[in-house]
Amino acid sequence: MIVDVYRPDELTTADRTAWTTLQSQVRRREWPHMANPFLSPEFTLAVGNCRRGVRVAVVREPDGEPVAFFPYQRFPAGVGRAIGIGLSDCQGLVHRPGFQWYADELLSACGLALWEFDHLATGQYPFEQSATGSFPSPVIDVAEGWDAYLAQLRTKSPNLIRTTLAKERKLERQHSDVRYVHDERDPAALRTLMEWKSAQYRRTGLHDRFARPWITQLVQQLFHTRSEPFAGILSVLYADGRPVSAHFGLRTERVLAWWFPAYDPAFSKYSPGLILLMHLAEASARDGIAYLDLGRGESRYKDSFKTGELSVSEGLVSRRHPVALALGMSHAPVRALADAVFSHPQLFGRADRLLKSARRPREWRNPT
Structure with missing residues (x-):
């Protein structure tokens, strides 16, 4: 897997066009989430203009043609989170139909020990295996x-x-x-x-x-x-x-x-x-x-207006890495684990040595 990592503003016009094309190529009823605007290059570019550490991994064919785009936000010690986590209602890898990848290989290419998500799109099996929960996301189908x-x-x-x-x-x-x-x-x-x-x-x-x-x-x-x-x-x-x-x-x-x-x-x-x-x-x-995505969350008006539901997941995917292993981050979201580490002195010493490069640990715990 050939992976190049860029800041959002470093993406070429050709790469951005390829990203948009991948979104439009997937038939709505196969992977309806793929065309979601939160997975668009424009959303990633906008977040990159407002927040530090935003990156895009571009997976390419040997001839240089992009086959997948993985936007993420990088924090100290290789901690990664979904773009706009806490704000975005759809997250994941935008890819060509039929493209297969391995989560640990992708994380390694991005320099990440782990990646946290709270609105993972359906159909992303390498990430879905690490989900800790799945939730309905109501939609209004007006196709x-x-x-x-x-x-x-x-x-x-x-x-x-x-x-x-x-x-x-x-x-x-x-x-x-x-x-x-x-x-x-x-x-x-x-x-x-x-x-x-x-x-x-x-x-x-x-x-x-x-x-x-x-x-x-x-x-x-x-x-x-x-x-x-x-x-x-x-x-x-x-x-x-x-x-x-x-x-x-x-x-x-x-x-x-x-x-x-x-x-x-x-x-x-x-x-x-x-x-x-x-x-x-x-x-x-x-x-x-074709449809309005009302987003995860229960509400009477959403229930009344919806025609159906998609599904989104939350969780954390990690690879064998000192940070992930030390913090035990295999099946729990970063925010909950970070709160646990900071509240237990016996865990804090080891975690602090791994995360000492973080200038503002509280911001890392809840950057949104």
């Missing part, structure tokens, strides 16, 4: 068109459709200029969405992702990213000339990833988030999107 999906939804969730449409009519009666913009290009609307989302995180007791400047920078960069076929898509529902709900996600030619939805709590009685999701699904279907 047959909006009318076909709507008919299916009316059968599955008739009350949801009826009440959501009724609330939209009520919103239109009680407020002026109600409209949906599928691809809003106003940065002010994006700032409003991030403010809503930050408030939602704090209100629900979750960590505020947008309190981390690099995540704000990443989202803003992706908002301005436009290539063929990748784009950051901001969708906004307006009333009275101002946003009342919004969503920012990523798309490729056939997949739209649901990422950051939020709404103005002052309009909560209208369920503006559900109204927006219906409009977004309709616009996506008419724009050639």
